[in-house]
Amino acid sequence: MYEEVRSAARAALLELLDAAALKPGQQVVIGCSSSEIVGQKIGKGSTPEAAKAVVDEILPILNERGLYLAAQCCEHLNRALIMERAAAEKFGYEPIKYLMLSSHYRSPINYSYDIITQCIAALQRLHNCRDHMDFALTTAVDAAGEGDAAFMKEIDQCVEKFVTVMDDDLNTADGITALFDMVKIINTYLTEPRSKEAVNYAIRRFDELTDVLGLLYNRKTEDLDAEIEDLIAQRQAARAAKNFAEADRIRDELKARGIEIIDTPQGAKWRKV
Numbered sequence: 001m002y003e004e005v006r007s008a009a010r011a012a013l014l015e016l017l018d019a020a021a022l023k024p025g026q027q028v029v030i031g032c033s034s035s036e037i038v039g040q041k042i043g044k045g046s047t048p049e050a051a052k053a054v055v056d057e058i059l060p061i062l063n064e065r066g067l068y069l070a071a072q073c074c075e076h077l078n079r080a081l082i083m084e085r086a087a088a089e090k091f092g093y094e095p096i097k098y099l100m101l102s103s104h105y106r107s108p109i110n111y112s113y114d115i116i117t118q119c120i121a122a123l124q125r126l127h128n129c130r131d132h133m134d135f136a137l138t139t140a141v142d143a144a145g146e147g148d149a150a151f152m153k154e155i156d157q158c159v160e161k162f163v164t165v166m167d168d169d170l171n172t173a174d175g176i177t178a179l180f181d182m183v184k185i186i187n188t189y190l191t192e193p194r195s196k197e198a199v200n201y202a203i204r205r206f207d208e209l210t211d212v213l214g215l216l217y218n219r220k221t222e223d224l225d226a227e228i229e230d231l232i233a234q235r236q237a238a239r240a241a242k243n244f245a246e247a248d249r250i251r252d253e254l255k256a257r258g259i260e261i262i263d264t265p266q267g268a269k270w271r272k273v
Helices: 002-020 048-064 085-091 093-101 113-138 148-167 172-189 196-213 226-240 244-256
Strands: 027-031 068-072 081-083 259-264 267-272
Touching: 002 027, 002 048, 027 048, 048 068, 068 085, 081 093, 093 113, 093 172, 113 172, 113 196, 148 172, 148 196, 172 196, 226 244, 226 259, 226 267, 244 259
Parallel strands: 027 068
Antiparallel strands: 068 081, 259 267
C-alpha cells in the first residue's frame, strides 16, 4: 500500500511543480491527513508510516530543486505548520504565525513567497505602531486632552469588535482586522503630543490584543549609549537655535555610527541602520 502512496505523492508533487513554476528558495506546503491517505476519516486512522512514505518520496525532489518543505497539520493539531529549520531561519517564525492567523482555521491557506512577504509588511506596521506609542510617551503631557475620551472610546470599540469575532468560532482573520482598525486610530491620534493617560491606555489595549494573537512576542527595545544620546540632544538644540548646518553635521555623524534620525512633528525619532 505504501508504494502506492509514494507513487501518488510523487505524481501529485510533479504536477504541482509543473503548474506552479516555483523558484529556488520558495516553500511547498503539504496539507494532508495520513488517515485520509489510507482511506479512513480524518483523525481516525493516523499513521506515521503513511506520512513517512509521502515525505520520503517528495523531499528529495524538493531538495533537488532548492525548495523547502512544510507540512500543515489538521485542525486536531490546530493547523500547526511544521517547517524546515533552514526555512524558519530565512523567513522567521512570526510571519508564518501571522499567515496562519490571517485566515479562518476551517479555511484553506493560500501560501506563497509573495504572501509571506505581505505578512512581513503587515507585521512591520504593527511593530511601527508599537514603537510610535513608545515614542509618543516620551513627548506626552500630564494634562488630559480634549479628545482623549473619544480616542479611548474608539480604542474600546476595537477591543469589543475583537472579542466578538474571536468568540465567533475563533475568527482570527477578523480579529486581525480589528487590530489594524486600532492601529489606524492610534496613528491618526498620536500625530501630535497627547496625554500620558491616553498613550498608556492605547499601549495597554494594543498589547492585550497582540498578546492574545501571540504577535510581537519577539519585539525588542533598543537602548542608546550615553554618547549617542548626547549627540541627539545636541542636534535637537541646534535645530531649536536654527543652526541647521550643525544639526546636519551631527545627523551625518550619527548616521556614520549606524543611527538614522527621522524628524517628526513630535520630535526626532531614531533607528539603527
